[in-house]
Each structure stands twice: as C-alpha cells, then as structure tokens.
Amino acid sequence: MNYDFKKIEAKWQKYWEEHNTFEAVTGSDKKPYYILVEFPYPSGSGLHVGHVRSYTAQDAIARMKRMQGMNVLYPMGWDAFGAPAEQYAIQNHIHPKDAVRENIKTFKGQMQSLGFSFDWKREFATTDPEYYKWTQWQFLQFYKHGMAYKDTVPVNWCPKCKSVLSNEDAAGGVCERCGTSVVQKEKSQWMLRMSDYSEDLLKGLDDTNFAEKVKLGQINWIGKSIGAHVDFQIKGHDKTFTVFTTRCDTLYGATYCVFAPEHPYVDEITTEEHKAEIAAYKEACTLKNEMERTELNKEKTGVFTGAYAINPVNGEEIPIYISDYVLASYGTGSIMAVPAHDDRDYEFAKKFHLPIRQVIAKNFVGEGDSAIRKDAPMTERKVVVAVIKHPTEEKYLCVRNKKFGWLNFVMGGIEEGEDPTTAAIREVQEETGYQDITIDHEMEFIYYDNFYAAHKGVNRHIEAHTVVGVLNSLEAKEISKEEQDIAEVEWISKDKLIESMSTEAHKYDAFRVVNGEGAMTEDGVHVHSENLDGLDKEEAIHTMIDWLEEHHCGTKKINYKMRDWIFSRQRFWGEPIPMIYCEKCGWVPMKEEDLPLLLPDVAEYEPTDNGESPLAKIEDWVNTTCPCCGGPAKRETDTMPNWAGSSWYFLRFMDAHNDQAFASMEAMKYWNRVDWYNGGMEHTARHLLYARFWVQFLYNIGLVPNKEMIWTRVSHGMILGSNGEKMSKSKGNVINPDDIVKEMGADALRTYEMFIGDYEKDASWSTNGLKGCKKFLDRIWRLQDRLNDKQGYTKETLIHQTIKKVTTDLNSMKYNTAVSALMILLNELEKEETITKEDLRVLVHLLNPIAPHITEEINERSVLGEMLAISPWPTYEEEKTEEESYEMVVQVNGKVRGKMEVSTSTSEDEMKELAKSIENVQNYLEGHEIVKMIVIPKKLVNIVIR
C-alpha cells in the first residue's frame, strides 16, 4: 500500500488554514504558553534548511503543549527593514517595498508547505506602517524621558556602503556586510542611553532562564569591572587627570602614565620640544583604522609628551606618554602603567627603557614534607639563586644534594653587606668550582615562606633573589671536601629544566627562564609599597581605596565596556526617526498623533556620497513645519537601525492588531512573557541585549508588565553542508528545502532534521540520513496493514516507556532520542503479526508533533480516533513502565563474567546467591576469597575477590 505524501500534506495544510486550528486566543482559560522563534529577514534566497530545524523544533513543542491542554502562542512575522533588503532591492532594481512583498510571499509559502503551526492571524512585518508607527512612538518615549540624544561621535564609516556602522557591525574593523575596512569619521548621531542600564541588564539576567552560555555572552558584552579612579597632578600645571584602574594596589609600581592619542589634555601638556613628534603620532593614529590598530598589537608604539605626572602615593614624578594601546573610549582614556605586573605595560616599558618596579612578590608556602614543623625553630634568611647558563649549550647549572637527592639551582645565603650578584658569584665558585661567571641581571624576588629546611633542621622564611648569568668557561678549581660531600654538579637542558627542579620556588624560576621573563600578573604579597606591604591583592585594594578617598585623590569606580547605542543609519530602508529640526526651537519631537511618519515613495533610494540618507534629497518630505512654533523646519533624514524593530516584536505578537497601543497591557499580562525563545547563537549578544534594554525601559515607564519579558532562551546549531562547511552558493553545497519537500515530503524533512543530532550543535547535511527517515515514515504507513480488532496495547510496557521518553525528551530538546524511541517502538510492533488500533494510534500521536501530516492521515484513514491535533497528549503510568524481569549482570572484580534473567522482585540476598551460582562465575571464584559483594538493585552484582 503506497501513499501520496504531496496530496496528504496539502490536504492537512489546507485543513489547518481553513479551520484556524492553531489560533491563539488571548484571554482563554487555558494556561498560556508563548513559544517564539526569531522572525527572519525575508531575503531573496528564500528559506534555509537551518530555519527548518529551529522552526520544526519549536513547532514540535508548540503542538505537544497544545495537546497537553495549553493555549499556545506560536507566531511568525517578518524582520523586513535593514540593509540586506535594501541591498537586494538596489541590485535587482526594484523598490525595497516590492522586493520585501515578493520575498515574504515566498517565505510564507515555504513555511506553509512545511506545516508549521503558526498562528498566521498575528502575522506582521516591521515595515508595515501599522507596526513601525509604534516603533517610532517608542522612540519618542525614549526621547521624552531623556534617553535619546544627539551627539557628535567618532563613528565607524564604511566607505563602500556609505554608511555609519555600529561598533557591533564594524567588529574587527571591517564592515560586517561587505568586508571593507572601516574608517573613523565624526558624525552627529542619535544615541540611546543604553549605558545607563548596564547594571540593570546585568542583574536582570537573574530573572531569566537563559542558557548559561547565553548569559555569559551578555555578561561579557556589558563588561563590568570594579576598580578605582586615581587622580594625578601634572607637574607644572594646575590640572589633574584621572586614570581608571582595577589594580590600584599596584600604585607604588607605577613608573609612567599613558594617554590615548585622542585625550583632550595631550596638546596642552606637551612640551615645546615634543610637539612635532606628538602631532605626527596623533596624525598617524587617525589614519589607522581600528583593524590596523589591533593588528599592530605585536609591537607597541608611543611618544613621550615631555610632561610628568606626580604619583599621589609617593610624590614621584613619572613621565607621561601617548600610545594607541590606550583606548580613548574606555575608562578615562588614560592609564597608570605598572610594567612589573601588567603584560602590556611591560612590553611598552621594555621597548622605551622605562623602569620596571616590582611591588608584588610571589609567595610559596611549604606543604607536605616541607611544611613547617613545630619542634624546629623559625629562621629568617635572605638568599640568592643563581641561574647560570652553560657557555656553549642550552643547559643550566644545577646541583644535586647527595643526601636528599634534590636538584636545584645553586643557592646560598646573602651575607651582611653583600649584594645578590656578588653573593651569587661567590656561591657558584664555592659550590661548583667554576670561576668565570658573568651576571646579566636580577629577576624579581620571591618569598619562600614557612617551610621546613630538612638539611638544616630549621623552619625558614626566605626572601629569594634570583640572578641570571652565564658561565664563560668550564675551567674549574677543586672545591672543598665539605662541598664535595654535600652536592654534585648537573647540567640540565632547557626543555627538562622545569620538570627537573625539586622545589616549587626553583621550578618557578626555571619557568620564567625557559618561557621568558615578563610581567608577574599572579597574586602574591605586596612589597615596596609602604602600608600595603605584606597584604594580598584584595586587602591591598581595599586599603588603597580607603587611602585615596581619605586623601581626596581617588575613589572606588565601576566601569562598563558597554556604551550607548548609536541609533542613526544613513539609509533609506529603515524607520524614519520622527524628529524635526527647527532653527528656533532646536530638535523637536513629532506629535504622537501625526505618526506614523511614512517613508516616501522615491525613485532613487541609493545612499549619497556624502553620507546623507537618500531621504535628504526629497525636498518636499524634508521640509516641514515646526510642531512647536509652526515655522519652517526640516525632518531628520536618518533612519533607525534594523535592531529597532526586532527589539519589541515579541510584544506586538501578544496583541498584533491593536491600533490604540503597541500592545494592550491586558494582553501582555495574559501572555505574561515569552516562555521559550529560540534563535541563532549569533544573536545572543546583540539582539538579545537590545531587546532586553528596550523592554526594561518600557517597564520603567510603566508600559510592560515585566522587567524581563523573555524567560528561556536557547540557541540551535547550524545545518552545515554535506562537506561539513557552512552552506553557501559559492561552495555549491546549499540544500533548498523546497526540493526536499517535493522529493521526500515535509514530514520526512522535519523528522530528519530532528533526528540529525544534538539540537544545540552544528550538524552536517546527509541525504542518506534523510532517506532513512523517509523509510521510517513509510514503515509506519505500512503498519496499517496489520491492524486487528483487539483492544489495548500489544506491547504495554514498551508503549508506556515510549510515551514517557518522548514527552520528557521533547521538553528538554532531545529531539534525536525522541525520534529514536519511536523507531524502537516501530521495530517492536513490526515483529508482531498483528497490532491493535491503540498501538498504532499512540505511535502516530507521539510522532505527530514532528511529522504532523502523515500521522494525522493515518489516524483518519484507519479510524484510530479523534483528530490528533485536538486530542489530549498520551499519558503513561509510571508503574507500567517497569519491566517484570531484567538481565542481571554479574561481575567479578569489575569484569562481566555472567548474565542471568531475574525477576524485578528478587531481593539483594537472592541476587548474591544467584550470582555465585553461575558456572562461569564459579570458575573465577575458585581458589579466591570473596572480599565483598556490591549489589545494585535491578542492575548488577559485583563480586570482589582476592
């Protein structure tokens, strides 16, 4: 018996449409449940198989929840503003409006052919005047509450798209759309005060159920850091400048300061003889775009201003440089540099030969064998560690203690009045006999605190100074008998050095020798820092902040990476910003009753060369009257970014056709919030953050019921081409869902995409895998030939298990195992000569959320029962999922040695006896003593023998 899936699918799609089967009724007594997928750009290339994956996944949930008696809102609409739509229109020489209309038609047809249970009555596009009227209205609310303002800011400018780009769109210094290098340009822009919401957006995450990685993305984007502002006097000026630092505890180690080249004080403080050089450097920086600035991060550049800052804690005069490694846009645009404990500062200091001052010392504490002993006295000691390189090979001089076997660098006490270098040379000569040593430099010193020195029988507190040098000649003098008895020389090669060292402190020295010395960025004990000495990082930060506040030269400060939202686009295809400029009154908002401000119909919608929106060319649109004084005025010609319309569309779906408000409070209170929102990982940072900001603002002015309107957010993995690469026309690996629907049917495609693998991970397309799923559906169809007239379930236990498995799997997005559970049920039913209608009914019912057409058809054709879409979801009884017997595994010392079918009711003692009775098990037990037996009920017995 064959079937025509095309006819079946068309039949049910028509039925659903005509009967409004999936209409969500606001105010119904049923429990509301709001499932949302990101509405797509109706791009020219049509629906992608990736869309099918997430829409099917959410559709399955929606269909199941409806059958579970919930009032499900599963809407769809169109995010139709924005550059891609405009670009498509320019290329194809049609008006964006027409292009959008065409594309929406295609998309909608494709979606309907896949049988998604959207409530099409709530459909809208962001480009509908009835919708963007409210986007504009909400912008006016931002303006009226002081949240929108105009500012001249350096912006990212794409010379090719002739448009300003947000920081996000210009990520990495290239235009996200066309890949052209972005340049900096000053421009007057509308801004939204998003930075005011930094803390609220961070805290709000606690009231959501977003996936952990989604929350992390948001947290990173907001970029909170707790630190301090520190004020520095400038020598010879009455001005002070402020730096932001998270490590004010290292202030004693500040040896210079750096300003961003754009810092406003630069010209003023630069001394005469440095003016030319500074000007040249600043010029070079404006020419560099951000890409080049970040790419050049291998080599630090900068110029001395000639000016000096005065360190507030010790009055020291330290030079002020400018460098582009300091960003004007973060913090205060100026920093204090602590090269000893910051990698970037270290690099800069090395290059410009600036002093590096250690203020934190690494602190090792004895543990285990080297932990301090109560019965031994505590001694203080200052020692030198000599790291001496072999004259010709990549090896280092070490000594092995004969009594204890320790291997370490040469080490010894520093005598009264001796410096580390002299002490090091003396120690090497005494211990090894080598004479001709050159010490190159001294490394940072470290503490080796509270440890037991076994060779001397005392506890020690050591301050260890490490010097690095080279042995010039292997000639050696005879060393004393005592020294000979203590230790012998070993040369250890560089690659074995770290692992060879016996003590932690020497390992640390070895690590720094092998991997290169740099800034010490780890925590330790403060040194050379007066009142901070001996404190750890946290204590020192608190102490320093108190000190700064007491002396009025600094304060605690929290900084965020997130900046205000640049809201203007010099584009045609966006919501016009409803603001009017009047010479007399300045910027004036349009009257709300005059909204929407429609986009005019024009012949040319390509951007102008000077960066103005194409709207600027339409004089009778631009010229208007001032709503305030009635005089002549001009409209704003910039439009909104496409993030605007998508920042609140999920609210509109709750009340899609309201012409009195963007959505009524009543409707929003009924639906409450989006219960389950699915989208791409690429939108988890920006779109989600914008949408949350938008909602929080509306909440604060009393227009939405909750501060967070989205509860769960999940993201799907991509569908890749069969070669494992991203689908693209140029790679020729694109799969068009239309072709699949035609060849195999929507149900097969849906089932395959659910079965393809972990929903949150990327998956490669496989046509063979798809065929397998088609075969699965065909086999279910053929089950209709085996129906008998009996009642009840043929495989009762398995059916109850399957109901349980499919229900829980769908709820936790484990679609692949839900499908596999149904395959197992099918395999078992096929083994029966005949099956009951109830058997088949439960199988098609459970599969219905994933493959809705064929299951509905089978149900109707074989008269199994009421239409699935309106029937209650199958339920299971927990006790009926339990097997009566199971295969008990018997292990001996953890290895399987036997198996036995036993009843579920078998007691633990019985299990033990049965286990021992197995012949093969007895072979293993013979001649051994049973130490213990571990019994895991309903699973296994493990016999531990000796």
Add this chain to the structure above:
RNA sequence: GCGAGUGUGGCGAAAUUGGCAGACGCACUAGACUUAGGAUCUAGCGGAGUAAUCCAUGGGGGUUCAAGUCCCUUCACUCGCACCA
C-alpha cells in the same frame, strides 16, 4: 592572550548522570524475494583472536569494587571576546 565548548566505530550519534560502551539511524557485507528497484525482508557489522578471552570513548596519570562520566595533567579542533588598564 582570555572566556566557553567539543573530542566515542567507516559516518550521524546514544549511554537512566559513576554501574554491560556503541541504543537508534546511515553506509557496508551476505542471503531471501523478485524479472532490475533509489523497493521490501532476514542476518552480520569497533579492533584482535578458531575460541575462552583480551584491547578500545584524543594522550598520560589518579580516585573507586566499578570511570566515556569524577579529579589532575597534556594535546587537538570549534566558537565567542580581543591592547577594556
């Protein structure tokens, strides 16, 4: 560099959260039925071995009666962020 994640047969993947590794599917092999089909059914399918068994979840070490799962260490890949002081 920092952060997150992944690593299991020829392939996509499962594994009740510490209890028989590889469910389910694909591909493959053999057979059946057939008059050719991209159909269906049966059996097999991680590696070695005639077998009993042994070896296998990127590598190394550890905890445990028992480790894909927990701990330490190391490698590889992917994705975010990237001079954020």
